[in-house]
Amino acid sequence: MMFDLPDSQTLYQALLNRDDSYEGRAWVGVSSTGIFCRLSCPARKPKFENCTFYPAISDCLDAGFRACKRCRPLDQAAGDDPVVTPLLAALDHDPSRRWREADVAQMGFDPSNVRRVFKRQFGMTFLEMARQRRLREGFTTLKEGAPVIAAQIDAGFDSASAFRAAFGRRIGLAPGQFRADALMKVDWIDTPLGPMVAIACQHQLHLLEFFDRKALPTEVRRLQERQPGGLGFGRTPVMEQLTAELAQFFAGELSRFETPCAFHGTAFEQEVWRALQDIPAGQTRSYGDLATGLGRPSATRAVARANGKNQIAILIPCHRIIGADGNLTGYGGGIWRKRRLIEVETTYKERVSA
Structure with a gap:
């Protein structure tokens, strides 16, 4: 519960x-x-x-x-659930196996009952749990520069098309569409709040989002439309700077990032994003506060929409926006992450003030 x-x-x-x-x-x-x-x-x-x-x-x-x-x-x-325990053991024994309901049935279990039990116990079905483990292996292989077929095998997918489809749903771009000569590179950055996807060229950061954010595929496609030229796997000097600064941020040692960012938005959206960056670490604002600060007190909804279009999490700190009543409002990375980010910044503020 x-x-x-x-x-x-x-x-x-x-x-x-x-x-x-x-x-x-x-x-x-x-x-x-x-x-x-x-x-x-x-x-x-x-x-x-x-x-x-x-x-x-x-x-x-x-x-x-x-x-x-x-x-x-x-x-x-x-617990001692006679359905869950043997299935978890089977998954640990062969994590790359592509499980199907027929396999579950062959072990003597009713697939519909297994779905209900796993959903109740873990918040996801057994097949979803197995698929997630396989995809993670595939993503790691691609990141290391291996061909798609190697990633497909590591992820336990029998079909290349099925692996491409699963990858595309997560990232918004099939692995075969990544180019070695692309100017913008994609990489994963591990953080205390889970892995993040970063997209950067040699000079600027273009996107930073949590890996499990549902809007990530849409944001990647939108970036592709604004910045044609394709994407490739790799790490640029900008990503190295970003990784180091994120580590300092989560350690409570840094409140303002120097990583150069590319703002892909309208003039008004960029104005809102810069206003977000001007909110001191450890402080919060409401949409109304932000609109008033911009000299547009009636533009609260427009400010909220601009906030939602931010594609560079943490560095453009939309997590510092709360409801007018002081409660935490929606956050693309999840309310629990928003709460933790505010805690990190509050700790930094207290340390600096001490």
């Missing part, structure tokens, strides 16, 4: 104390290891800046974390 998580410092203390009162209600993803754990995990405790706390196992898996083999959070969530 989902519930509102307390602040990250409280959850981190619970992790240090191996507090079992959060069993089944909160989990921690550790960016330095790529795994997620129960808060009662007996393993050595990670640093606070490497921890992200989640209210559901599906959120951990969506963010790209693997289950800890020591505290085994998937097994804990499953």
Whole structure:
């Protein structure tokens, strides 16, 4: 069952104390290891800046974390369920296998019942869980410069077209469309809030979004329309600077980024994005506040639309916008990420003020 998580410092203390009162209600993803754990995990405790706390196992898996083999959070969530336990064991034994409902039935389980049980226990079906693990392997292979066929094999897809379709749904561009001679490069950057997709040329950052954001394919296509010339896998000096600054940001050591950004929007949208960057770290504004600050108090809705079209997360800090009543409003990367970003910046503000 989902519930509102307390602040990250409280959850981190619970992790240090191996507090079992959060069993089944909160989990921690550790960016330095790529795994997620129960808060009662007996393993050595990670640093606070490497921890992200989640209210559901599906959120951990969506963010790209693997289950800890020591505290085994998937097994804990499953309990002694006679349906879940053998299927998880089978998935661990052969993570690259392309599972189908027929395979589930062959193991003696009713596929419809398996769907219901996994959805209830983990927030996703067994086939979705298996597909996610396979795709992650494929993405890693492509990033390392291997051909599409190698990525397809690593991801466990029998069909190249099926792999291209799955990749296209996630990224918005089939792997065969990536070009070695493209001026703009795509890479993954791991952060404490999950992996992010960055697109940059040699001189500017053009896109930065969380890997699991549903709008990512649309944003990639929109960028392609504005910047023809194709995309390729690789890392530019801009990405190196971005990666270093993101690490400093999440460590609470940096509040303003120097990575050069390309603003792909109308003159008004760019004005809004620059106004967002002018909000001091650790502070928030409402849409109305932002519109008034721009000298356009009646343009609240237009400001909100411009905020939603931002394609450079964190660096253009749309997470600093909250509701007029002080509550957190929608955020493309998820409200839990918005809450954590504000916490990171508040910690930075307190450290500087001390």
